[in-house]
Amino acid sequence: MALTMRPRGTNDIIPGEIELWLELEEKIRQVCHAYGYQEIRTPMFEHTELFLRGIGDTTDIVEKEMYTFLDRGERSITLRPEGTAPVVRAYLENKLGSGALPVKVFYYGPMFRYERPQSGRYRQFTQFGLEVLGSGDPLLDVETIVLPLEVYKACGLTGFTVEINSIGCSNSDCRPAYREELIAYFEPQVEKLCKNCQSRLHRNPLRLLDCKNEGCQPILNGAPNISNYLCDDCEDHFSQVCAYLDALEIAYKINPRLVRGFDYYTRTVFEVTYSELGSQNAIGAGGRYDGLIEEVGGDPTPAVGFAVGVERLLLALKSQNKLEASTARPNAYLVHFGGESKIKAAQVAYFLRGHGLWIELDYLDRSVRAQMKAANRLSSSYVLVFGEEELANNQVLIRNMADGQEQLHNLDQLEELIKILA
Numbered sequence: 430m431a432l433t434m435r436p437r438g439t440n441d442i443i444p445g446e447i448e449l450w451l452e453l454e455e456k457i458r459q460v461c462h463a464y465g466y467q468e469i470r471t472p473m474f475e476h477t478e479l480f481l482r483g484i485g486d487t488t489d490i491v492e493k494e495m496y497t498f499l500d501r502g503e504r505s506i507t508l509r510p511e512g513t514a515p516v517v518r519a520y521l522e523n524k525l526g527s528g529a530l531p532v533k534v535f536y537y538g539p540m541f542r543y544e545r546p547q548s549g550r551y552r553q554f555t556q557f558g559l560e561v562l563g564s565g566d567p568l569l570d571v572e573t574i575v576l577p578l579e580v581y582k583a584c585g586l587t588g589f590t591v592e593i594n595s596i597g598c599s600n601s602d603c604r605p606a607y608r609e610e611l612i613a614y615f616e617p618q619v620e621k622l623c624k625n626c627q628s629r630l631h632r633n634p635l636r637l638l639d640c641k642n643e644g645c646q647p648i649l650n651g652a653p654n655i656s657n658y659l660c661d662d663c664e665d666h667f668s669q670v671c672a673y674l675d676a677l678e679i680a681y682k683i684n685p686r687l688v689r690g691f692d693y694y695t696r697t698v699f700e701v702t703y704s705e706l707g708s709q710n711a712i713g714a715g716g717r718y719d720g721l722i723e724e725v726g727g728d729p730t731p732a733v734g735f736a737v738g739v740e741r742l743l744l745a746l747k748s749q750n751k752l753e754a755s756t757a758r759p760n761a762y763l764v765h766f767g768g769e770s771k772i773k774a775a776q777v778a779y780f781l782r783g784h785g786l787w788i789e790l791d792y793l794d795r796s797v798r799a800q801m802k803a804a805n806r807l808s809s810s811y812v813l814v815f816g817e818e819e820l821a822n823n824q825v826l827i828r829n830m831a832d833g834q835e836q837l838h839n840l841d842q843l844e845e846l847i848k849i850l851a
């Protein structure tokens with residue numbers, strides 16, 4: 430393996446691209462601020478047990494996708510594949526629930542899943558996520574959907590689709606009853622299902638509903654619909670979610686086959702897709718998880734959350750030509766002649782940079798011509814020439830690159846210089 434190759438499924442974000450990431454992050458922070466969310470940062474790795482218990486040991490993530498290893502103290506550690514279980518752990522460990530409820534947090538950072546890499550699917554990817562803990566209000570399910578939509582809109586993205594569903598709760602007359610119905614429906618035709626569905630039938634029958642295998646589709650289409658099996662409370666919750674979405678005029682589709690790949694979900698689940706992205710078209714997804722906090726060791730506490738795949742959002746924006754090249758440019762390029770002239774330029778650069786101006790200068794002993802070329806290439810707004818004659822008079826020549834106007838400036842008046850260049 431060449432040392433110059435990064436591990437499969439990872440990405441470098443290089444200068445020229447990072448600006449878009451920072452801009453997006455800025456938009457995320459603005460929207461989160463408006464909705465009263467505060468940032469939380471949890472470790473990149475956790476005890477493996479947290480994800481086994483939190484995500485569920487029959488899920489794809491836990492069965493095949495976790496980066497798990499023993500550390501030097503023989504503890505089983507896992508690079509976080511998602512942010513919800515870590516936030517719940519941090520909520521309990523830091524007793525965040527002892528303050529005002531609900532607790533509203535957002536996070537932004539890398540997640541790790543050993544998946545088969547392809548466009549939009551990576552082994553290290555970035556999620557922007559939000560979690561609200563401590564309230565079962567259906568308005569929060571809606572706000573959790575709306576906030577990422579506001580981020581998509583702030584970026585200029587159009588043409589995404591919001592799908593929602595309710596997968597009920599663990600009360601015996603709700604999801605468990607539906608589960609039995611599903612098993613009873615699929616069992617007589619099990620031979621016609623794909624291997625994956627066959628192996629999941631008894632362990633996690635709801636997951637059959639989101640199988641993408643062509644051959645399974647006719648059978649899946651005839652499966653019982655969860656909406657006929659919700660308990661009264663879950664049905665009421667879901668109809669309130671729909672009513673709030675209608676009131677806010679958010680377009681959505683109810684997809685009774687949307688089930689999601691984590692065991693922690695209860696009631697509302699949602700996914701936002703952008704079809705141009707092909708098979709990896711989910712640009713964000715989430716749902717309510719009213720049982721997870723108790724599962725991790727806390728008191729029963731309702732919660733809901735969402736996570737956006739940042740790489741996929743950027744791919745979606747790219748497909749709509751919504752990514753504008755950065756227009757940032759240096760305030761000034763300082764052209765020097767080496768020796769004393771370079772020392773003076775270094776002093777002035779130090780002063781101006783200390784006042785927040787972007788100042789460039791030459792470090793390769795290049796000719797004046799080459800330095801002027803470099804200034805042009807960077808689209809520097811001004812060029813300052815530290816020529817012998819100017820320095821003898823304690824002056825510098827300022828050239829405005831937009832109109833070619835030149836003026837001499839006294840180097841004792843550096844405060845004035847800031848005003849000219851800013």
Ligand code: HAM
Pocket residue numbers: 510511512513542544549550551552553554555556558559560711712713714715716717733734735736737738739740741
């Ligand atoms: P998820 O559906 O696994 O949910 O991931 C959320 C989003 O992360 C996906 O819709 C996708 O945009 C992005 N994503 C997932 N896997 C990859 C990958 N391998 N490469 C690139 N992007 C990817 C969760 O992670 C839940 N924790 C969401 C949540 C928060 N539920 C409640 N709160």
